[in-house]
Amino acid sequence: MITEVKNILQGPLRALCVLVLVAVAMPLGAQQLGVPQTDVLTISSERLFADSAFGQRVFREIEAESTLLAEENERIVAQLSKEEKYLTEKRSDLSADEFRPLAEAFDEKVQSHRDGQRAKLDALARRGEEARGQFFEMAQPVLIELLREFGASIVIERSNVVLSTDASDITNAAIARIDAAIGDGATLENNNNE
Numbered sequence: 001m002i003t004e005v006k007n008i009l010q011g012p013l014r015a016l017c018v019l020v021l022v023a024v025a026m027p028l029g030a031q032q033l034g035v036p037q038t039d040v041l042t043i044s045s046e047r048l049f050a051d052s053a054f055g056q057r058v059f060r061e062i063e064a065e066s067t068l069l070a071e072e073n074e075r076i077v078a079q080l081s082k083e084e085k086y087l088t089e090k091r092s093d094l095s096a097d098e099f100r101p102l103a104e105a106f107d108e109k110v111q112s113h114r115d116g117q118r119a120k121l122d123a124l125a126r127r128g129e130e131a132r133g134q135f136f137e138m139a140q141p142v143l144i145e146l147l148r149e150f151g152a153s154i155v156i157e158r159s160n161v162v163l164s165t166d167a168s169d170i171t172n173a174a175i176a177r178i179d180a181a182i183g184d185g186a187t188l189e190n191n192n193n194e
Contacts, residue, residue: 039151039152039154040153040155041168041169041170042164043158043169043171044159044171045157047171048171049135051171052135053182054138054178054179054185058128058132062127072117073117076113080106080110083106087099087106134185138178138181138185139182143174146170158171
């Protein structure tokens, strides 16, 4: 009887038992290394950009430029306010025909200022979007490396997930690796502009 069991275990059944043991042991080994084994990983792209050294630098630069733009706007508004007060005082001294061209010129100046400031704000917003695009382009090799390292087949946006464990979120690991790979990106951007 024992000989019959040995013969059975040496054939296909033995191969199946070995396969089951290997399949059970592999995830345990991976878990001991602290690497979650999952086909799907999640990432917060918003936090990835905002918390990275690259994103922090971009935010600081845009904030500084926004502050300068706000200061410029205040100076222009103060200047326009003086001109408006002057025109209001002159109105009583001028006829309607004399005053109308001055008022129209002033209105054009105000509209020109608004358009110019709006264009500067739009350019600043575009710069932020372009920097974000550049960041994700530079981060892609790091994300692919993490995907392979974790043995996953897909990385999806965390905000699109209804329910998951924190173990599937690789945002912190990605930030650390991207910071190590590209830093704040200032030298990379300067090289691209030259």
